[in-house]
Amino acid sequence: MTANTSLPIPRLPLWLTRAGMLAERVLRAFWPLFSILMAVMAALMLGLQDMVVVEVVWTAAAVAGLGALVALIWGVRRFHWPTRAEALARLDESLPGRPIQALLDDQAIGALDGDSVMLWRAHQARMADRAAGAAAVRPDLRLSARDPFALRYVALLALTVALLFGSVWRVGSVTEMAPGSAIAGQGPTWEGWIEPPRYTGRPTLYLADQSGDAIDVPEGSRITLRFYGEVGALSLTETLSGAATENVTATEQEFIATQSGTLRIDGPGGREWAVGILQDAPPQIAVTGVAEAEAGGQMTLPFTASDDYGIASGTALIELDLAAVSRRHGLIADPDPREAISVELPMPLTGDRRDFSETFIEDFSQHPWAHLPVKITLSARDMPDQVTTAQPYATKLPARRFFDPLAAAVIEQRRDLLWARDNAARVALLLRAISHRPEDVFRSQTAYLRLRVTLRRLETFTEFGLKPDQQAEIAQSLWDLAILLEEGTLSDALERLRQAQERLTEAMKNGASDQEIAELMQELREATDNYLRQLQRQAQQDGQESDPGQPGQSGETMQMTQDDLQRMMDRIQELMEQGRMAEAQQALEEFQQMMENMRVTEGQGQGQQSEGRRAMEDLAETLRNQQGLSDQAFRDLQEQFNPGAQSGESQQNEGRSGGQGRGQSHEGQGGRGQGSDQAENGQEGQGGSLADRQQALRNELRRQEQGLPGAGTAEGEAAREALDRAGRAMEGAEDALRSDDLAGAIDRQSEAMEALREGMRALGEALAQDQQQQPGQGAQEGDMQARNLDPLGRNQGAVGSISTDENLLQGEDVYRRARELLDEIRRRTGETDRPKIELDYLKRLLERF
Numbered sequence: 001m002t003a004n005t006s007l008p009i010p011r012l013p014l015w016l017t018r019a020g021m022l023a024e025r026v027l028r029a030f031w032p033l034f035s036i037l038m039a040v041m042a043a044l045m046l047g048l049q050d051m052v053v054v055e056v057v058w059t060a061a062a063v064a065g066l067g068a069l070v071a072l073i074w075g076v077r078r079f080h081w082p083t084r085a086e087a088l089a090r091l092d093e094s095l096p097g098r099p100i101q102a103l104l105d106d107q108a109i110g111a112l113d114g115d116s117v118m119l120w121r122a123h124q125a126r127m128a129d130r131a132a133g134a135a136a137v138r139p140d141l142r143l144s145a146r147d148p149f150a151l152r153y154v155a156l157l158a159l160t161v162a163l164l165f166g167s168v169w170r171v172g173s174v175t176e177m178a179p180g181s182a183i184a185g186q187g188p189t190w191e192g193w194i195e196p197p198r199y200t201g202r203p204t205l206y207l208a209d210q211s212g213d214a215i216d217v218p219e220g221s222r223i224t225l226r227f228y229g230e231v232g233a234l235s236l237t238e239t240l241s242g243a244a245t246e247n248v249t250a251t252e253q254e255f256i257a258t259q260s261g262t263l264r265i266d267g268p269g270g271r272e273w274a275v276g277i278l279q280d281a282p283p284q285i286a287v288t289g290v291a292e293a294e295a296g297g298q299m300t301l302p303f304t305a306s307d308d309y310g311i312a313s314g315t316a317l318i319e320l321d322l323a324a325v326s327r328r329h330g331l332i333a334d335p336d337p338r339e340a341i342s343v344e345l346p347m348p349l350t351g352d353r354r355d356f357s358e359t360f361i362e363d364f365s366q367h368p369w370a371h372l373p374v375k376i377t378l379s380a381r382d383m384p385d386q387v388t389t390a391q392p393y394a395t396k397l398p399a400r401r402f403f404d405p406l407a408a409a410v411i412e413q414r415r416d417l418l419w420a421r422d423n424a425a426r427v428a429l430l431l432r433a434i435s436h437r438p439e440d441v442f443r444s445q446t447a448y449l450r451l452r453v454t455l456r457r458l459e460t461f462t463e464f465g466l467k468p469d470q471q472a473e474i475a476q477s478l479w480d481l482a483i484l485l486e487e488g489t490l491s492d493a494l495e496r497l498r499q500a501q502e503r504l505t506e507a508m509k510n511g512a513s514d515q516e517i518a519e520l521m522q523e524l525r526e527a528t529d530n531y532l533r534q535l536q537r538q539a540q541q542d543g544q545e546s547d548p549g550q551p552g553q554s555g556e557t558m559q560m561t562q563d564d565l566q567r568m569m570d571r572i573q574e575l576m577e578q579g580r581m582a583e584a585q586q587a588l589e590e591f592q593q594m595m596e597n598m599r600v601t602e603g604q605g606q607g608q609q610s611e612g613r614r615a616m617e618d619l620a621e622t623l624r625n626q627q628g629l630s631d632q633a634f635r636d637l638q639e640q641f642n643p644g645a646q647s648g649e650s651q652q653n654e655g656r657s658g659g660q661g662r663g664q665s666h667e668g669q670g671g672r673g674q675g676s677d678q679a680e681n682g683q684e685g686q687g688g689s690l691a692d693r694q695q696a697l698r699n700e701l702r703r704q705e706q707g708l709p710g711a712g713t714a715e716g717e718a719a720r721e722a723l724d725r726a727g728r729a730m731e732g733a734e735d736a737l738r739s740d741d742l743a744g745a746i747d748r749q750s751e752a753m754e755a756l757r758e759g760m761r762a763l764g765e766a767l768a769q770d771q772q773q774q775p776g777q778g779a780q781e782g783d784m785q786a787r788n789l790d791p792l793g794r795n796q797g798a799v800g801s802i803s804t805d806e807n808l809l810q811g812e813d814v815y816r817r818a819r820e821l822l823d824e825i826r827r828r829t830g831e832t833d834r835p836k837i838e839l840d841y842l843k844r845l846l847e848r849f
Contacts, residue, residue, distance in 0.1 A: 008128045009091070009100065013136040014084075017091050020139030021082035029079035031143055033071035035155040040064050042158035045166035094137050099127035167209070188229030188268050194257075195222045199383035200309050207273070216276040217257060220384065225253040225265070234267035240275055283307040285314060285380035287393045288357065294515060297365035297400025301393075303345070303358060307382045310353035314345030316360055317377045321394060324373035330416025330423050338368065345378065363399075366479055368418035370399035401516065403506030406441055407485035409434060410451075414478035417458075421471055424462040431455045447484050454478060500527040501592050508581045521573045528565065528595065612709050612767040616760060619704060619723075623756045625697055626730070630749040631840065633690060637742040690745075691737035698730040710766030719766060722759035726752045 027034075043049070049057045092100035103124060110116030143152065192207030196218045205215065207225075227234040227249070235247040239261030247266065257277060264272040289302035305311045318341035325331060346358045360378075364370055375392040402408040413430055416423045434441065435451050442448040454477040461470045486503075504520045512520070568591055575584035705723050710716025729752035736745035828834065829842045 008103075008132050009088075009134055010132070013134050014087055014091060016136035018082055018084065018087035020137065021087060021090065024139045024141060025079055025082065027141055028143065028146060029075035030071070031147065031152050033068055033075055035152045036064060036068045036071055038155040038159040040068075041171070042155070042162040042166075044171040045159075045162035045168060047166065047170040050170070090137050091134055095130060095134055097127065097130065099130040100134075102127040103131060167206070169208070188227065188233035190225060190227050190234055190265055190269065192223070192225040192265075195224070197221065197383070207271075210273065213272065214274045214276065216278055218278045219258065219280050221257045223253075223255055223257055223263070227251050227253075234265060234270065237264045237266060238262065240277075280382070280384050280386065281308045282386045283311055283380040283382045283388045285311075285378050285388060285390050287376070287378060287390065291376070291393070291395045291398050292513065292515065293398030293400065294519065296363075296519070298361050298363045299398040301360040301376065303360060303378055304356070305345075305353075305358070305380050306355040307380070308354065309383055311347065311356075312381050312383050312385075313347065314378065314380045316343045316345055316362075317341070317379065318343070318364075318369070318397065319375050319377070319392075320369050321373040321375050324394070330413070330426065331419055333420040333422045336418075336420050341367070341369075345380075364397050365400035366475075367397070367399070368415060369397050370415065371396055372415075373397075401510070401512070402482060402486050403503045403510060403512075404486045405506075406434070407482040410478055410482040410485065414475050414482070417471065417478070418475050421466045421468075424458060424466045424471075428455060428458045428462060431458070444484070447481060450477070450481050450484065454481060498592070500524040501588060504588065505585065508576060508585060514577055517573060517576050521569060525566075525569060528569075612763070612770075615704065615707070615709055616763065616767075619756060619760050619763070622697065622701055622704065623753060623760070626749060626753050626756065627844070629690060629694055629697065629733075630746055630753065633737070633742050633745050633749065636690070637746065640742070689737075691734050694730060694734040694737055694745075694749075698727055698734065701727050701730065708763065710763060710770065713766050713769065715762050715766035715769060719759045719762035722755045722762060726755035726759060729755060 043060075088100050092098050107117065107120045110120070144150075194205040194207065194215070194217055196202040196204070197220045200218045202218060205217070223238075223240065225236060227236075228251075231251065232249045235249045236253050237246045237248075238255070239245075240257040240259060240263060241255040242258045245255075257275060260277045261275060262272060263275050264270070283305065284307070285303060285305040287301060288304050291299055291301045293299050301316075305314060320335070320338070320340075322335070341364070343360075343362055345360055347353065348356050348358070373394065374397045375394050377389060377392045379387055379389040381387045402411050410431075413427045417427045431451065432455060435448065435455065438448045442451075454474060457477075458466075458474050461467070461474065500520070500523045504517075504524055507516060507520050568587070572584050572587050572591065575581075575587060701723060705720060705727070708716070708720060708723070710719060729748045733745045733748035733752060736742075736748060825842055825845055829839060829846065832839075
């Protein structure tokens with residue numbers, strides 16, 4: 001066969017393929033040489049030659065030169081130029097059927113056969129079309145097989161570091177070490193740096209690289225100079241340090257720039273600069289809002305702070321404004337001396353501290369100055385310890401308000417006792433007058449007995465002289481008594497509902513703020529939900545049915561939906577915020593009467609259904625409690641990374657943007673958030689340890705497993721297996737909590753919650769299947785669904801199901817509505833001004849769905 005030189009191949013792919021082959025062969029042959037050159041350049045640019053003696057430099061240069069020569073010879077012997085034929089062969093390998101080789105071949109046999117010739121030409125025409133579409137072949141530049149230790153990358157990294165932190169001008173210093181330059185190398189030279197204070201965030205300046213004659217540096221910058229060569233050949237003159245320095249010839253100089261002036265180096269190669277000092281501006285801080293109190297008693301005070309380089313810390317100083325105090329009743333006496341309150345202000349943990357807004361949050365409800373005129377003075381300190389104090393902000397110290405009249409009276413006497421110990425006899429007399437007719441004022445015998453005990457101790461202490469520690473003890477007893485009177489020891493949901501309504505009524509009469517009304521309305525909503533759940537649970541246990549003859553029901557049963565109740569409570573809140581208290585009071589009374597007359601209906605013969613539903617409710621409560629423990633463990637883990645959290649810096653003083661401050665301590669608390677209602681699960685006496693509460697929750701889960709319905713079915717066994725996994729995960733979380741491994745505990749708690757959800761789903765399927773297999777179920781299904789209603793008149797679905805059987809939407813609109821709901825949840829999650837409890841709930845929704 002003979003070669004054919006006319007090929008229908010595009011020139012560009014062939015040229016690119018050949019260039020790629022050239023790059024491959026150059027890199028494979030000369031990578032050792034390139035690596036040696038990069039390492040040598042990195043060493044020179046970093047100035048390593050100036051740190052060792054000249055003998056070491058020349059030895060290293062000889063070794064590097066010999067290595068470069070060997071690498072060059074090795075590369076030249078291995079390198080050969082890629083030819084056009086080699087490029088064609090590589091391009092041909094990338095095409096199916098090797099069309100280029102087919103075009104280069106000639107017909108060896110059958111050349112005299114016309115049909116054979118036509119077939120051969122058709123074949124070549126097809127190969128020509130295929131070769132015309134050839135694309136350039138990518139070169140293979142990988143050298144891992146030839147350089148297993150990645151030495152080329154080490155050299156490249158060294159060169160990159162030298163380019164970033166070294167200087168190209170330092171390469172020239174090696175020429176001074178040449179034999180012919182020995183005399184020149186002994187000549188005087190200098191180096192200098194200006195290092196600004198670290199808090200400014202500015203880089204260090206190398207004086208030799210400064211092209212201009214004027215430099216502006218922050219106040220407090222450190223200037224360092226080094227002179228090389230003959231002593232006295234170079235001298236320094238400067239007016240920056242505050243003490244005039246002229247013709248100093250020491251080999252090393254270091255001073256702090258405190259004022260603008262000149263910096264001059266006299267001698268060979270000397271230079272002069274005019275250095276300007278950038279003064280550090282003092283910080284700025286100011287109150288930007290009104291001091292308010294939330295319904296729980298926390299004071300909120302928004303403020304802004306700014307500084308040119310950043311705020312280091314802030315302090316709020318609260319002093320009693322004695323001149324503005326209304327001196328009457330128990331405040332007539334001269335107050336006992338008391339120190340001003342000093343509290344650290346919240347600072348942003350992340351982000352820029354040069355200009356920010358935060359909210360100072362603190363609970364002063366138990367302080368003697370609560371609701372009294374005070375002056376709040378904010379101060380800010382920057383990094384150079386400059387302190388700026390804002391104008392005093394006059395206000396009444398916001399604190400918790402008591403709406404129960406008796407509780408408010410007790411708090412007033414507590415204030416008088418803390419105001420001055422001389423008021424002890426007067427306070428005892430008033431407390432005795434309050435307790436004279438207990439049946440008229442006390443709703444709880446426990447509260448009355450507490451008051452009597454506190455009163456006897458106060459009278460005894462007063463008789464022998466009230467001491468400061470005794471004063472604090474009586475004040476704490478009176479505070480606990482007021483809390484008991486305000487919140488009560490409510491074991492019945494209806495009483496809790498009445499209590500919430502009474503507090504709301506008192507808030508209407510006393511002119512509560514919009515924020516307090518909103519929080520009291522939230523308390524009313526929660527009490528209403530608890531009451532409805534109790535009604536439903538009682539109906540399931542007693543098996544009662546709707547009876548038109550019962551009190552509070554008419555011949556026709558009226559059903560209310562949850563939306564109806566929500567609209568009623570929203571209407572009450574709207575009326576109060578508009579100041580229409582009379583209409584709001586009437587609407588509240590109608591709501592209270594309707595709730596007291598509410599009854600729950602339940603079908604007959606549903607013992608198994610009630611048992612399954614109770615099991616589902618218990619598991620749901622266990623899941624909520626586990627979620628609460630996990631949330632609390634996560635908060636404790638966050639406080640471990642807060643430098644001052646364990647010393648009390650986060651005691652209810654958390655900035656809205658996550659600033660450092662004082663927040664409620666989580667260690668050992670049993671708050672009334674999610675997972676904290678431990679009394680219903682027998683965990684109230686487990687103490688404050690998270691590990692003990694986790695153990696009690698695991699024991700409760702084991703108890704629930706023993707009476708779990710659905711035994712003998714695949715779904716029931718799956719539920720038991722899932723709950724067994726949840727128990728083991730809880731045990732692992734307990735061990736992690738006892739060893740203070742909060743991160744590990746959170747992981748195991750997440751596994752326990754996921755296993756609980758799987759167990760609840762499997763249990764619901766088991767109960768639903770059991771209901772379908774009951775005889776006569778199909779005939780009674782319509783009647784059962786008519787009677788299987790919750791207090792709001794909704795169908796509760798199949799046995800064990802915690803949702804409704806009714807379809808909310810049909811068709812494609814389901815997906816559109818789901819996307820809208822998810823977008824709305826995400827939008828509300830991003831609004832940081834919403835209440836924390838709402839944000840936590842929204843985040844849990846996003847995690848679950």
